Amino acid sequence: MAEKFDVIVVGAGMAGNAAAYTLAKGGLNVLQIERGETPGSKNVQGAILYADAIEKIIPDFRDEAPLERHLIEQRVWVLDDSSYIGTHYRSEAFNQEPYNRYTIIRAHFDQWFNKKAREAGALTICETTVSELLLDGKKVIGVRTDRKGGEIYADAVILADGVNSRLAVKAGFHAEIQPRDVALAVKEIHFLPQETIEARFNIGEEEGVVIEMAGKISAGMMGTGFLYTNKESITLGVGCMLSDFKQQKVTPYALLDRMKSHPSIAPLIAGSEMKEYAAHLIPEGGYNAIPQVWGDGWLIAGDAGQFVNGIHREGSNLAMTTGMLAAQTLVELKQAGKPFTAGNLAKYKRKLDDSFVMKDLKKYRRMPDIFHKNKQFFTTYPELLSKAAQTLIRVDGVDKKTKEKSIKQSFVAARSRLGLIGDAFRFWRAVE
Amino acid sequence: MHSVVCIKQVPDSAQIRVHPVTNTIMRQGVPAIINPYDLFALEEALRLKDRFGGTVTVVTMGPPMAEAALRKCLSYGADDAILVSDRSFAGSDTLVTSYALTATLRKIMESMPVDLIFTGKQTIDGDTAQVGPGIAKRLDYQLLTYVSKIVDVDLEHREIRVERRAEGGVQLLKTTLPCLITMLEGTNEMRFGDLDDLFRAARYELKVWDRTVIGIEDPETVGVKGSPTVVSKVFAPRPRSQRAEIIDLQDDSPKNLASTLLARMFTQHPKLEREIAKRAR
Amino acid sequence: MNEQARKPARKKVELDPRFVSYRHVWVFIESERGEVHPVSWELLGEGRKLADALNVDLCGVVIAGPGERGKGICAEAFGYGADKCYLLQDPVLADYRNEPYTKALTDLVNTYQPEILMLGASTLGRDLAGSVATTLKTGLVADCTELLIDTESRNLAATRPTFGGSLLCTILTQRHRPQMATVRPRVMAMPDADPSRRGEIVEVPFAMLETSIITKVLEYIPDDSRDKPNLPFADIIVAGGRGLKKPENFALVWDLARVLGAEVGGSRPVVQAGWIELDRQVGQSGKTVRPKLYIAAGISGAIQHRVGMDGADVIVAINSDPKAPIFDFAHYGIVGNAMTVLPALTEAFKAHLAQARKAG
Numbered sequence A: 001m002a003e004k005f006d007v008i009v010v011g012a013g014m015a016g017n018a019a020a021y022t023l024a025k026g027g028l029n030v031l032q033i034e035r036g037e038t039p040g041s042k043n044v045q046g047a048i049l050y051a052d053a054i055e056k057i058i059p060d061f062r063d064e065a066p067l068e069r070h071l072i073e074q075r076v077w078v079l080d081d082s083s084y085i086g087t088h089y090r091s092e093a094f095n096q097e098p099y100n101r102y103t104i105i106r107a108h109f110d111q112w113f114n115k116k117a118r119e120a121g122a123l124t125i126c127e128t129t130v131s132e133l134l135l136d137g138k139k140v141i142g143v144r145t146d147r148k149g150g151e152i153y154a155d156a157v158i159l160a161d162g163v164n165s166r167l168a169v170k171a172g173f174h175a176e177i178q179p180r181d182v183a184l185a186v187k188e189i190h191f192l193p194q195e196t197i198e199a200r201f202n203i204g205e206e207e208g209v210v211i212e213m214a215g216k217i218s219a220g221m222m223g224t225g226f227l228y229t230n231k232e233s234i235t236l237g238v239g240c241m242l243s244d245f246k247q248q249k250v251t252p253y254a255l256l257d258r259m260k261s262h263p264s265i266a267p268l269i270a271g272s273e274m275k276e277y278a279a280h281l282i283p284e285g286g287y288n289a290i291p292q293v294w295g296d297g298w299l300i301a302g303d304a305g306q307f308v309n310g311i312h313r314e315g316s317n318l319a320m321t322t323g324m325l326a327a328q329t330l331v332e333l334k335q336a337g338k339p340f341t342a343g344n345l346a347k348y349k350r351k352l353d354d355s356f357v358m359k360d361l362k363k364y365r366r367m368p369d370i371f372h373k374n375k376q377f378f379t380t381y382p383e384l385l386s387k388a389a390q391t392l393i394r395v396d397g398v399d400k401k402t403k404e405k406s407i408k409q410s411f412v413a414a415r416s417r418l419g420l421i422g423d424a425f426r427f428w429r430a431v432e
Numbered sequence B: 001m002h003s004v005v006c007i008k009q010v011p012d013s014a015q016i017r018v019h020p021v022t023n024t025i026m027r028q029g030v031p032a033i034i035n036p037y038d039l040f041a042l043e044e045a046l047r048l049k050d051r052f053g054g055t056v057t058v059v060t061m062g063p064p065m066a067e068a069a070l071r072k073c074l075s076y077g078a079d080d081a082i083l084v085s086d087r088s089f090a091g092s093d094t095l096v097t098s099y100a101l102t103a104t105l106r107k108i109m110e111s112m113p114v115d116l117i118f119t120g121k122q123t124i125d126g127d128t129a130q131v132g133p134g135i136a137k138r139l140d141y142q143l144l145t146y147v148s149k150i151v152d153v154d155l156e157h158r159e160i161r162v163e164r165r166a167e168g169g170v171q172l173l174k175t176t177l178p179c180l181i182t183m184l185e186g187t188n189e190m191r192f193g194d195l196d197d198l199f200r201a202a203r204y205e206l207k208v209w210d211r212t213v214i215g216i217e218d219p220e221t222v223g224v225k226g227s228p229t230v231v232s233k234v235f236a237p238r239p240r241s242q243r244a245e246i247i248d249l250q251d252d253s254p255k256n257l258a259s260t261l262l263a264r265m266f267t268q269h270p271k272l273e274r275e276i277a278k279r280a281r
Numbered sequence C: 001m002n003e004q005a006r007k008p009a010r011k012k013v014e015l016d017p018r019f020v021s022y023r024h025v026w027v028f029i030e031s032e033r034g035e036v037h038p039v040s041w042e043l044l045g046e047g048r049k050l051a052d053a054l055n056v057d058l059c060g061v062v063i064a065g066p067g068e069r070g071k072g073i074c075a076e077a078f079g080y081g082a083d084k085c086y087l088l089q090d091p092v093l094a095d096y097r098n099e100p101y102t103k104a105l106t107d108l109v110n111t112y113q114p115e116i117l118m119l120g121a122s123t124l125g126r127d128l129a130g131s132v133a134t135t136l137k138t139g140l141v142a143d144c145t146e147l148l149i150d151t152e153s154r155n156l157a158a159t160r161p162t163f164g165g166s167l168l169c170t171i172l173t174q175r176h177r178p179q180m181a182t183v184r185p186r187v188m189a190m191p192d193a194d195p196s197r198r199g200e201i202v203e204v205p206f207a208m209l210e211t212s213i214i215t216k217v218l219e220y221i222p223d224d225s226r227d228k229p230n231l232p233f234a235d236i237i238v239a240g241g242r243g244l245k246k247p248e249n250f251a252l253v254w255d256l257a258r259v260l261g262a263e264v265g266g267s268r269p270v271v272q273a274g275w276i277e278l279d280r281q282v283g284q285s286g287k288t289v290r291p292k293l294y295i296a297a298g299i300s301g302a303i304q305h306r307v308g309m310d311g312a313d314v315i316v317a318i319n320s321d322p323k324a325p326i327f328d329f330a331h332y333g334i335v336g337n338a339m340t341v342l343p344a345l346t347e348a349f350k351a352h353l354a355q356a357r358k359a360g
């Protein structure tokens, strides 16, 4: 086998498909290799799609992409063991086309996205795992796969192989990812008839709701929970830092089970049939954890490069954007007749810096650290908040002023005045 | 040696759910797979190709999305793939399916004679095991169902010997080529194709044949119209009116649970008690 | 059963004139080497009801080699409800082969024109039914679980599972005769035999030369029946599923089975994991069973398993998950750990049997 391509893209997730599509459109001869049975088969669950990133790649995606519901309501809940306090924001503005956010089922979306890449001229092979990069000195010249006759050559390789990318580590391009930089998320998809979902969330046929959850749902670990409405199913899950799971000896599944039986959540999924359970890592290290993402004949895009905004739960849009930028870099160099040397590929880094990707990640760069060091955000506060709400709402003859005072006292007692100010300051610094 | 393997793309029935109110199939998120029984047929055909050389053609009748199933077969090592697809085929029962597949096979034979036709034992959606026999009868081929082993093939004398799973035993059969074999499950294991196969599968220009290509002029002879069987009603299995009587004495020992169960069961089902008592003698 | 038959028809339906000559209900009596497959008797039981609803005869078709006890089989068939039997015996019919059997049965149908023809969904029955239906260009409904007659149109409403048992559908063959159906062993109840019943035997000659038949049976190797489990006909079955966690734990199932003189069965995952043989798999792609008692330990009760065993008279389920679907159709449920409940049950049954022995 002496096949040679301009570019090999490893992975057919969001980043890989964006890259393969852009490369093929740019006239490059591209091979995409995916280890799953089909593109997206390893990404079976529901997720949120942010329109802007895909729009830049496929402007009329709305006409044909498999989308579940567009989101018209965002709920943020802080939970303790038996209650939640939170905000619900619903706006008719979200019901104006073009919509901005959608729920999707990754298995469907990824297959569609990959089909677009193939139609553009990319060649995709599935059920094939890239086992290592072929090197000539420090230059990447191709990949080795687990199939018979498995060496394939290319002028450049884009690593879009997702969060636990082993390839770059194996090639010595960067160090192992640290447990404190990744979250472990577990997700389930629960099937319910469409009308039941619409009745329970008070939404119309194509409308959807997201609930973001924080608080005791993560058992004191750094993490959050979420719930999305799909057409005929509900995706829900919880994610916590891998390092915390290790320390606290809680199994992710037990955590998810607890979440499902929470009195505020159980009724939303009552009577449903659980279909899929999946665990997946999310890079949460943020800006400071991003490794070197380019070199001689190679580029890294998507989760593999730790491009995830943990605070805003954005990942796939960063993956698509970085995949697109990596591909554009190669297309431009090729058109200019320049080789894919490390020096030339540094252009990718400049593109990243100019995009929202790096700007956002930089803005939140202190966030992960703050949450790591200040567990009270996940333990003490939710309970205090909930108690405060109860105290205020319960009508029991106590005057409001006294109530407010007791609430204030409870916060101070739990965290000390200085602690509270410190927390606020840290939080402000992190997002400022 | 030219083998044709008939495969079908089916919804993974392990993941099918039924809408509790409307009783319709909820297909969302249910992946389409190659009927698992057909993979045994394909692998057997590939093994014959390994031994005798020749060609393996896969055929499916189905909607355009069945292309994925055919490509997968190519990636395992099949040489050619034909998708027979036409709107008028919708709702075909097994008699009509075997009619359309037979027409397809005749068309294939115009360009290359066929030595063996393979089908799976049955599908997991229709579950009828009727299409294979149907094709054999229409082509007037010898039919060998539930074949567990191809013992040998004598291409020169056009003879084949197989072991066939019969009720209560195994038949060793000898017949002549061409013939149709429905392959029993568990008889082999699907191979892992090499890179060349994958590239070929990805680049292969699929042949898509519609009704007229296979020479079926009259649309009334296929689909719902041409099918003798008509589905008059679809419904969910009736749940038993009562849930199980739960023997659940909180914190009770397994021993007490067991004796409570026996006591209740034998009071309500005295015949069962006699049946079990009989065993004591 | 037969509710539909008793209901008065709303609208008078004219019987298609092409169908007038098609009468009577037929059951193919499957035999190999003189041994009748019990599914044939189950079908006669069902066929009797259909024939009575249609007010016609129930006929058996017996195809056998010359040396075999063809008439004896007919006599048995009368005991199970047949009014008449067509008997074909010829050397070319000694071993089952598709070609001569298909010809024999299609010729017979073309000559005598039954309105309904039923076969067992055994390997033989499915091979033959598919071939005969295609040759006759008529409809065939596989694996029926319920058969009803609409007396006006004389249509057979055949109900069968689809999509792995998640749904049932009722299928009609309105514009063709005969209407054909296969039924899996143990789906219909075994009727009581009445040895005093008599019927008419119609011996039909069969002319086919061995030299004109292409496929030859070189050898028949019967299965070693001594150790072969016979789940479909077991009175008591103890079955285990993935909830038993480890192959070693399956010993607990065997222990209880031994005490009860029961057969051992299991769900598909444990068969695929190799804890027990394929012949012990109960369910859609395994065996259909009809025991008097079915004890399921660590089985969730997925639909594909359920369709194989919910004809059991009494179902006892042991499962640690109170929400397991098996509790929706079991008669008795124990919510608990199978690893502790099974030994306790074994002891309880042992004690009970010891008592029975003393008393009896």
Ligand SMILES: Cc1cc2nc3c(=O)[nH]c(=O)nc-3n(C[C@H](O)[C@H](O)[C@H](O)COP(=O)(O)OP(=O)(O)OC[C@H]3O[C@@H](n4cnc5c(N)ncnc54)[C@H](O)[C@@H]3O)c2cc1C
Pocket: A010, A011, A012, A013, A014, A015, A016, A033, A034, A035, A036, A039, A040, A042, A043, A047, A048, A049, A050, A128, A129, A130, A131, A160, A161, A162, A163, A167, A185, A186, A187, A237, A239, A280, A281, A282, A301, A302, A303, A304, A308, A313, A314, A315, A316, A317, A319
């Ligand atoms: C629970 C959870 C919830 C999330 N929710 C959201 C959300 O709501 N919105 C959002 O924008 N983001 C969300 N994200 C993040 C988002 O899913 C990721 O950021 C995005 O999928 C990254 O895309 P990717 O292409 O880099 O990686 P992936 O989508 O993981 O794709 C990598 C692909 O490469 C393949 N692969 C890996 N190694 C090899 C190899 N050696 N050879 C061949 N193929 C290989 C894999 O099979 C996979 O298909 C969520 C993540 C999780 C885990």
Ligand SMILES: Cc1cc2nc3c(=O)[nH]c(=O)nc-3n(C[C@H](O)[C@H](O)[C@H](O)COP(=O)(O)OP(=O)(O)OC[C@H]3O[C@@H](n4cnc5c(N)ncnc54)[C@H](O)[C@@H]3O)c2cc1C
Pocket: B012, B013, B014, B015, B124, C164, C240, C241, C242, C243, C244, C266, C267, C268, C269, C270, C281, C282, C283, C284, C285, C286, C287, C297, C298, C299, C300, C301, C302, C303, C304, C305, C308, C318, C319, C320, C321, C324, C336, C337, C338, C339
């Ligand atoms: C085409 C097709 C055909 C199929 N045919 C069949 C078939 O013929 N037969 C068949 O069985 N399946 C069949 N299946 C598979 C079927 O869908 C289910 O996957 C299977 O029946 C599940 O087996 P299970 O109940 O043993 O395992 P699981 O579904 O894993 O259930 C295990 C159960 O054990 C319980 N449990 C766990 N621990 C304990 C404990 N300590 N004590 C007590 N209980 C415990 C759990 O709560 C759970 O309910 C088929 C599927 C398909 C797609």
Ligand SMILES: Nc1ncnc2c1ncn2[C@@H]1O[C@H](COP(=O)(O)O)[C@@H](O)[C@H]1O
Pocket: B006, B007, B008, B035, B037, B038, B059, B060, B061, B062, B094, B097, B101, B118, B119, B120, B121, B122, B123, B124, B126, B127, B128, B129, B130, B131, B132
């Ligand atoms: N639409 C189809 N296209 C190709 N082959 C089919 C089709 N339907 C059934 N078959 C073949 O016939 C076998 C029996 O199918 P069934 O009678 O549906 O159980 C399958 O295992 C396939 O090999």
